[in-house]
Amino acid sequence: MNRVPLLEARGLEKRYRTVLALAGLDLAVEPGQVVALLGPNGAGKSTALRLLLGLVRPDRGSIVWREDGVERAAPPPEWIGYLPEERGLFREAPVVRTVAHFARLRGMGAREARLAAERWLARLGLAERAQEKPDALSKGNQQKVQLAAALVHGPSFAVLDEPFSGLDPLNQELFLELVAETTAKGTGIVLSAHHLELVERAAHRLVILDRGRVRFDGTVAEARDAARAAGSTLELELLEDAPPAVRSQLEARVDVLAVHERADRAWTVELRPDADISAVLAHLGAGLRIARIASRTPSLHEFYVDLLGGASDGTAADARGGAA
């Protein structure tokens, strides 16, 4: 993408009384780019989002916003869209009024806001429920209304906090589609989420936080490369029980890290990153009758767990590839 960032944050630091919530976050978001903030609960994601939105002031660091060559320390309201994690709607007002109200606060005229709100609710399949109050809607539909409220005015930058929360698989797909449509128009997005398989599909860049510090900052491809560097895995399903010698011979190979055997004749073979897979396959084929075989590199989920797995006891090492 290599364009001038819409948003550039440098060295953001925030402390709540005695707790250091964020320690020196650098973040840049380009037009049309989706940056995902990941991390366990209490990692500092919400603090980072609240700092970007101007809801809290940083103790240290700066944020610069840019659009059409104009640089600002604080963005005008029409630049920004925000989807809070939950409960971001007025409970006593019909949802179409709430969406239109937020559109008006973001700079739209009354009539224009009303029409845009109706259009967005229709796009999200909620046209017939526009006059209902949020409590009458399911959690997933409330989340759809929140997305409408965040994007109704066509912002150039959006913050989506847990956008996939409460959505069924079909609506998750709809959200991914809308995120893609929005970024295609040049909107930059920062999102925070725990659904890593969806993040992997939506985001261009990942920033993984842990206890306020950045543990990984790179593209999704870099995260995959980093995951690959940890090795790959072969999944086997056997037609019959394997002779005992085959497993011990396999484990003796220098490019095999471990062999896990399950009761249903399914094996998982963990390989070193430099393993000669064809040689391993030849070895397996000589001693076993195989029904199915698959090679798999670690997913973002495994990369994340591997990266932060020891974090809770403070023993985790920093990220391997692309670490900040």
Add this chain to the structure above:
Amino acid sequence: MNTRGLWIVASWEFRRYFKWKEQLVGLVLLLAGAFSSFFLVKWVEDREASEVALGVVGESGVEGSLEAARFVLHKEPDAERARAKVLGGELEGWIAADGSGAFALETRREVPWRGRLEEALSVGVQPECLAQVGLDTPGLAALLAPVPLEVRLLDPEARTTGRADKVAALLAVFLVLGGVVTGNAYLMMGITGEKQLRVTEQVLAAISPQTWIDGKVLGLAAMTLTSLALYTVGGTLALLAGRLVGFVVPMPASAADPVLVLGLFVIALLGFGFWFSLFAAVAATIDDPNHSARGIWMLLPGLPLAAAFGVFRDPESTAAVVLGLLPPTAPAVLPVRLVLGAAGPLEVLAAAALLVLSILALRRAAGRVFALGIEMRGKEPTWGEMYRALRRSRS
């Protein structure tokens, strides 16, 4: 100042709480209650004043005064006959006179005309009693008449006030304080409730905490004032309508003074602004109203109410003048002084100026404290933290 954002928030808050349908239903119910009470009272009065069939046994000597009081007298030969007619429903009661000026009354149950009877009997026996002490009726009237006292007020701005003015002053105090208490409840509910939701963050991502607080205060003040105006106009129309059916309530002289009415309106509006700004600041510090000790602040509007009652007896005292100028008490005390005292336009202007200055300071403090409260999600800022935040933003 973001005037566009302020207007959007104010109109949202106004429409959020002010529902025409509910207001009109409330007003209709209130008027229906008032008219029902009026007709009930009138029915009881009519019943008390209606003709009463009364049996008389013996020589009473007071027939004239009884007939003048709408008693239809039936001479009965003896007590048994009279009692039988009462029990049979022909008579509503009967009296026995022994000629000495003492009487006995028998009825089936308590009757509403007993007071009227006692009065008529007193009037009937009065001449004989007066004669015994050497007096006649005109002589008694002269004895009991109050000493003539003509009152002249030398201050050209002074007004004579009657009972209607006192009632009007009391109503003004209750309307203003009723509005303050109702508006404060809405404000407390709105601010703390929304803070617990994330909708506040959604709003504050678009506008500043100051604009949000200002919009809420303005919208709620407008809502409360509109509601009170609706009830005042509705009540006045009802009183006028009541005249058509004979329900005449004396109108206070102050109601005909447009400058005084304008002064009341301005002080009420600024009073709402003052109290709502203060309560916005208090609500901004509260994270959860169910577990906060700061809810005790809700009792504060009792202070001006007590002050208003304190100055009712002497609205011209020095204390009344001072309390009428102080921003916390002015919204309740100055209406009393305007209606019953000699508060003039200058005093209203001075009180209004002090209220405006207080509102400006309080709204600013509320905005700062609210911004601090948002930073401390899940915790209430301490007094020290609030003090530091206010000092920091001033420097």
